[in-house]
Amino acid sequence: MQQPGRAAEIKAIGIGKSFGSFRALDNLSLNIGRGEFLTLLGPSGSGKTTFLMILAGFVQPTEGKLLSDGTDITDRPAEQRAAGMVFQGYALFPHMSVEANIAFPLKVRKKSATEIKKRVGEMIERVGLVGHEKKLPSQLSGGQQQRVALARALVFEPGVLLLDEPFSALDKSLRGQMQAEMKRLHQETGTTFVFVTHDQSEALALSSRVAIFNHGKLLQVGAPDEVYDRPDNRFVAEFLGEINMLPLKGVKPADNGSTGLCEDRAVSMHCKAEKVRGDAILAIRPEHMSIAREAAAGENGIAATAIASTYLGAATKLDLTTRQGAKVTVSVPNEVAAAALSKGNSVWLTWPAEKGFLLPEGGQ
Amino acid sequence: MRGTLSDRMGAALLMAPLLLFLVLAYAWPFLGVVKWSFTLPTPGLGQYQALITDDLVQSVFIRTLRIAAIVTVVSVAAAYAITVVWVRGTPAQRLIAEFCILVPFWISVLTRAFGWVALLSNRGLINTWLQSIGFISEPLTLVRNEFGVVVGMTHFLIPFAVFPLASAMRSLDERVLLAARGLGSSRMRTFWTVFVPMTRSGIIGSAMIVFVFSLGFFVTPAILGGGRSVMIAELIYLRIFQSPDWGLGAAISVVLVVFVGALMALLFRYVKPKQLV
Numbered sequence: 001m002q003q004p005g006r007a008a009e010i011k012a013i014g015i016g017k018s019f020g021s022f023r024a025l026d027n028l029s030l031n032i033g034r035g036e037f038l039t040l041l042g043p044s045g046s047g048k049t050t051f052l053m054i055l056a057g058f059v060q061p062t063e064g065k066l067l068s069d070g071t072d073i074t075d076r077p078a079e080q081r082a083a084g085m086v087f088q089g090y091a092l093f094p095h096m097s098v099e100a101n102i103a104f105p106l107k108v109r110k111k112s113a114t115e116i117k118k119r120v121g122e123m124i125e126r127v128g129l130v131g132h133e134k135k136l137p138s139q140l141s142g143g144q145q146q147r148v149a150l151a152r153a154l155v156f157e158p159g160v161l162l163l164d165e166p167f168s169a170l171d172k173s174l175r176g177q178m179q180a181e182m183k184r185l186h187q188e189t190g191t192t193f194v195f196v197t198h199d200q201s202e203a204l205a206l207s208s209r210v211a212i213f214n215h216g217k218l219l220q221v222g223a224p225d226e227v228y229d230r231p232d233n234r235f236v237a238e239f240l241g242e243i244n245m246l247p248l249k250g251v252k253p254a255d256n257g258s259t260g261l262c263e264d265r266a267v268s269m270h271c272k273a274e275k276v277r278g279d280a281i282l283a284i285r286p287e288h289m290s291i292a293r294e295a296a297a298g299e300n301g302i303a304a305t306a307i308a309s310t311y312l313g314a315a316t317k318l319d320l321t322t323r324q325g326a327k328v329t330v331s332v333p334n335e336v337a338a339a340a341l342s343k344g345n346s347v348w349l350t351w352p353a354e355k356g357f358l359l360p361e362g363g364q
Numbered sequence: 365m366r367g368t369l370s371d372r373m374g375a376a377l378l379m380a381p382l383l384l385f386l387v388l389a390y391a392w393p394f395l396g397v398v399k400w401s402f403t404l405p406t407p408g409l410g411q412y413q414a415l416i417t418d419d420l421v422q423s424v425f426i427r428t429l430r431i432a433a434i435v436t437v438v439s440v441a442a443a444y445a446i447t448v449v450w451v452r453g454t455p456a457q458r459l460i461a462e463f464c465i466l467v468p469f470w471i472s473v474l475t476r477a478f479g480w481v482a483l484l485s486n487r488g489l490i491n492t493w494l495q496s497i498g499f500i501s502e503p504l505t506l507v508r509n510e511f512g513v514v515v516g517m518t519h520f521l522i523p524f525a526v527f528p529l530a531s532a533m534r535s536l537d538e539r540v541l542l543a544a545r546g547l548g549s550s551r552m553r554t555f556w557t558v559f560v561p562m563t564r565s566g567i568i569g570s571a572m573i574v575f576v577f578s579l580g581f582f583v584t585p586a587i588l589g590g591g592r593s594v595m596i597a598e599l600i601y602l603r604i605f606q607s608p609d610w611g612l613g614a615a616i617s618v619v620l621v622v623f624v625g626a627l628m629a630l631l632f633r634y635v636k637p638k639q640l641v
Binding site: 056057058077078079080081082083084085087088089091092093094095104105108109152153156162 | 537539540542543544545546547548549550551553557558561562564
C-alpha cells in the first residue's frame with residue numbers, strides 16, 4: 001500500500017528546548033533516513049519524548065530547525081505535518097468504534113466513502129482485527145487496542161510513524177508479539193519509524209539505528225551492534241547492558257590497536273586510543289569474558305576471586321573481585337561457575353582483544 | 365468496586381442523620397400532600413381528573429416544560445463555554461472563570477431577580493440606554509414575560525450546569541486530543557468530533573440538573589414573569605394560598621414530584637452519580 005519512496009527523510013538541526021530554566025533538549029542534530037527504524041533510547045527525563053513531540057509538532061523547539069524532505073517544517077502545526085503517531089496508552093477515541101477510529105484520519109482528509117471503506121478494511125485485515133470492527137476500544141484487550149492505534153496511525157500512509165513507548169502497558173509475552181508485528185509493519189509499509197523507549201533490549205531488537213539520550217543530550221547514534229560493542233562513553237556503555245569496567249594505566253597506541261596496564265598486567269585492545277591517553281577505563285561485556293585456570297603469556301587476563309553466583313537457567317552469572325578490588329560480573333556456563341566457586345580461590349578472567357574497548361577516565 | 369460489609373455499614377451510619385432529616389422534613393410531609401390530593405375536597409380521583417381537563421393547569425404545565433427546555437439548552441451551552449475556559453484556559457483565564465462561577469452563589473436568588481428587573485424593565489438600564497443612543501424609540505418588553513423568566517433562570521442555573529461538565533472535562537485524557545490533531549484534525553474539528561462527544565456524560569448530567577431545577581422554580585418566574593408567565597410552582601402556591609383549593613394544589617405537586625423522580629431515574633441509567641460532581 002505504501003510506496004517506499006513516500007517515506008520521509010527528516011533532518012533535525014541544532015534543536016533545543018527549554019521549559020523555563022529546565023533544559024530539556026540541547027543542541028540536537030540528527031538525520032533520520034528514509035524508511036529507517038530509529039529508536040530514541042534513554043532514561044525518563046532524558047529528552048527523548050520531548051524530541052518525539054517536537055517531531056510530531058506538539059512541542060515547539062526553542063531553537064533549531066526541522067526539515068522534512070528538505071522542507072522547513074519547524075513552525076508547521078501538528079495537524080499539517082501528516083506524521084502518524086502512536087501514544088503511550090494508545091489514546092484511542094473512546095466514543096468511536098474500531099472502524100471509526102481507523103477511519104478518522106481519512107475522514108479528516110475528506111476521502112470518499114468508498115475509499116475509506118476499502119482502506120479501513122485493508123488495514124483491519126493487516127493488523128488482524130477482523131471481527132472487531134464494531135467494538136468500542138473499552139471492549140478490546142490491551143494488545144488489540146495497540147493494533148487499533150497502529151492501524152489508525154498507518155492508514156493514511158504517513159511519511160513517518162512516531163511511537164511513544166507503545167508497549168509499556170503490555171505484559172512480556174504480548175510485548176514480544178507486538179514487537180514482531182511492528183517490525184513486519186515497518187517492512188511492509190516502508191515508512192520511516194521513530195520509536196521511543198527506555199527499554200534497551202527492545203531498542204536493540206527492533207531498530208536499524210539507536211539514538212541514546214541522557215540529560216537532554218544526544219550521546220550517540222548508530223546501528224545496535226555498533227552502539228553496544230563500541231559505545232562512545234560510559235553512559236551509553238552502561239545503559240545498553242551490564243558491563244565491567246577496569247581501571248587502565250599507561251594507555252598508548254600500538255601496532256593494531258592500543259595497549260595498557262590492567263592491575264600491573266599488560267593487556268591489548270583492538271580499538272584505537274584516539275580519545276584517551278594515560279589513564280582510562282577498559283570496558284568489557286560480561287558475556288565476552290571467560291574463566292580460565294591461568295592466562296597464557298600475551299593473553300588478556302586478570303586474576304580474581306569468585307564470591308557469588310546467580311543461576312539463570314541457560315547460564316550462570318558469576319560475581320568476582322579482582323586483586324585490587326574491582327568488581328566484575330561474567331556470564332558463564334553453569335558447570336564453569338560451579339567449579340570456580342567450589343575452589344573458592346583465585347581464577348583468571350580472560351577476554352579477546354577485540355572485545356575490550358576504551359572509555360575516558362571519570363565523567364561520562 | 366464494592367466495599368466490604370463493614371465499609372458499607374460505616375457509610376450507612378455516616379449518611380443516617382441526613383436520611384433521617386430528609387424523611388422527617390420531606391418524605392413524611394409529602395405523604396400528607398399525597399393524602400390531600402386523594403381526599404380534598406372529597407375522597408377519590410376527582411383532583412386528578414380536574415388536572416387533566418383544566419385548561420389553565422395544562423397551559424401552565426406546557427409553559428413550564430417549554431421554559432425549562434429553553435433554559436436548559438441556553439444554560440448548558442453557556443456553561444459549556446465557561447467550563448472550557450475554566451478547565452483548559454490559561455491560569456489568568458481560569459481565575460476569571462472561577463470568579464464568574466462562584467460569585468453568583470453568594471447572592472440570593474431574590475436579589476438577583478430584582479437585579480434583572482432593574483436591568484430589563486421598561487425604564488430599566490437596558491431600555492434607557494438603547495433609547496438614549498437612538499437604537500429604539502419604544503421600550504422593549506424584556507420583563508414580565510417569558511423572556512425575562514428565561515433570562516433570570518438561565519443566569520441562576522449556569523453555575524449549577526458547570527460542575528458536571530467540569531468533571532467530565534477534567535477526566536478527559538489529554539493525549540486523545542493530541543492524537544486527533546496528530547492525525548490531521550484541525551482544532552475546530554477536534555473540538556466537535558472528539559472533545560464534545562467525550563464529555564457527553566457531563567452534558568447529559570448538566571442538562572438534567574438544569575431541567576429538573578427549572579421545573580420547580582418559584583421566585584424567579586414569580587418576579588420576572590410578573591404573574592403573566594406563571595410556572596407550575598407558582599400555580600401550586602396560588603392554589604394553596606390564594607384560592608383555597610388544596611386538593612388540586614396537592615395533585616399538581618404529586619404529578620411534579622413523580623415526573624422529576626422519573627427523570628432522575630432516567631438520568632442515573634445513563635450517568636453515574638460520581639460523574640455529576
